[in-house]
Amino acid sequence: MAYDYALVHLKYTIPLAGLLTFILRPLLTKLDLYKTVTLILIAFFATLPWDSYLIRHGVWTYPPDAVAGPRLFGVPAEELFFFVIQTYITSVLYILLNKPVLHAQFITNRDDSSPTSRRIRALGQVFLVGCIAVGASLVKKGGEGTYLGLILVWACPFALLTWSLSGYFLIKLPLVCVATPIIAPTVYLWIVDELALGRGTWAIESGTKLGWRVWGNLEVEEAIFFFATNTLIVFGLVAFDRGLAVLYTFPEQFPHAPLTPSPSLLIKVLLTDPAKYDMARVNGIRESVETLRRKSRSFYLASSVFPGRLRIDLVLLYSFCRVADDLVDESRTESEALGWINRLIKYLNLVYGSQGQLPFSKRYVDDFVEKNFPKATRSALELLPTDLLPSRPLYELLEGFKMDLSFANIGSKGIQFPIKDEADLETYAHRVASTVGELCLWLVFHHCDTKLPKDKKSILVVAAQTMGHALQYVNIARDVLVDAKMGRVYLPTTWLKAENLIPQDIVRDPRQPKVEKLRQKLLERAFKEYERSRDTMNILPREVRGPLIVAVESYMEIGRVLRENTGVPSKTRKGRATVPRSRRIWVAWKNLSAA
Known part of the structure; x- marks a missing residue:
């Protein structure tokens, strides 16, 4: 006793x-x-x-x-x-x-x-x-x-x-x-x-x-x-x-x-x-979090394991990317969409300087944003941590949006489809996804207590660009149906031709069996790019390695779901295959355990 x-x-x-x-x-x-x-x-x-x-x-x-x-x-x-x-x-x-x-x-x-x-x-x-x-x-x-x-x-x-x-x-x-x-x-x-x-x-x-x-x-x-x-x-x-x-x-x-x-x-x-307290900044963070909840549940979950100030800046960066994409995608006409892209380019020119000019003051940039962008989008631009980011990937991201717009160009044979071959596919993926991966990496370099030498940073940047290809290929494979409803086909035209198809066939019937064959081909390419860059992530500092791996694996899990459920995915949201929350949590837990 x-x-x-x-x-x-x-x-x-x-x-x-x-x-x-x-x-x-x-x-x-x-x-x-x-x-x-x-x-x-x-x-x-x-x-x-x-x-x-x-x-x-x-x-x-x-x-x-x-x-x-x-x-x-x-x-x-x-x-x-x-x-x-x-x-x-x-x-x-x-x-x-x-x-x-x-x-x-x-x-x-x-x-x-x-x-x-x-x-x-x-x-x-x-x-x-x-x-x-x-x-x-x-x-x-x-x-x-x-x-x-x-x-x-x-x-x-x-x-x-x-x-x-x-x-x-x-x-x-x-x-x-x-x-x-x-x-x-x-x-x-x-x-x-x-x-x-x-x-x-x-x-x-x-x-x-x-x-x-x-x-x-x-x-x-x-x-x-x-x-x-x-x-x-x-x-x-x-x-x-x-x-x-x-x-x-x-x-x-x-x-x-x-x-x-x-x-x-x-x-x-x-x-x-x-x-x-700067409550304008807090309100902007609230808006960014809400954007992530609505637009990217995978990244929102992954962001929860990033430490301190890095997590906030990653959320602000991703919110900017989503807001900019929505401004273009939700435009009613091509000219309206081009107008938004030009305003975004002007915004970057003011922030970073262009043609030998020095950057403008924050007050001047904020005035420009207030006069030229809807109220709901302003905080995403005003809070973007541009002082920590290189300008090149941001400009390249806007070039990717221009590629999206080229679907609206009506030629003598109807709608033009810009993804003609694998080189176009890789260029597009680089512009809209590799750029985001690289930008995330620069935030990691800044906030991480462990400072890496230049050679390792260069290796990681290349790996981030390659991984961006993989993630975008998964995104395209997931969104075939949604893109077809918008009159867009991101599968290379040369791939379609080998199956006796043209892009218009996909637009008319995105559920046909041949589309699933091409989806699996694209996923195979995605996982090859993923395998090329996955091991390089091991040289990341320990404090951010696990969270970044979770961010990647959470998205690649969508590709695994698509591989497992050929034909109609078992679970979809607005026509997109999704990963059940319990499975996403398991992926995060498993990869953090192994990191």
């Missing part, structure tokens, strides 16, 4: 912690460990004196035959371990649920918050102050309300501090990301506590408790205690994430943003006046 408390950990807490660690391990970063260890240390040293007080004053007791013996300030070693393991379990669950969330989009201040959010924050503060007052009154009175009072006067000041610092941010977070890591561990520990109280592993003295039970042997004070402690852990993590979000989102205010910032830097960030 001397190991009864230790058995509670062996049977209930350690297995759960191990399972959560196994699930999170491929996604775990140094920053996650930093946050978890910090919270554990805070929880340990904040709880130790309080717990010691309870034991020394006879509120809590541990039968001698239930604990092994070693103590610190009267607190058994098993109880000390409980401080650690509970904080770890709740922290890991919170981190796991928040991985897909880009916290920068939830930064806010009083002016940006709704009246409802302001009322909720104020009511939360009033409630917590009231709980402190009630707790103090119960402690002063003594007797049966002592334990509950001690819980309130210990937990509520911490909760009030974190709520006051991060209340607006917390309210905006998805409910599941905050409520689940509070409720799930709380209910689990209620069950564990009910079993332990029933076995007599620990006990609350009758003179200091109300005597109310939630169910079985679970005292109401114990239920409140576990809810309060898990709330404190999650509130602390939310405050941590708010500080990191502010640090990574505003490079002008915080030029240096290490992946594991010092506690002093985080405190400085948390105490920064929210009125100084």
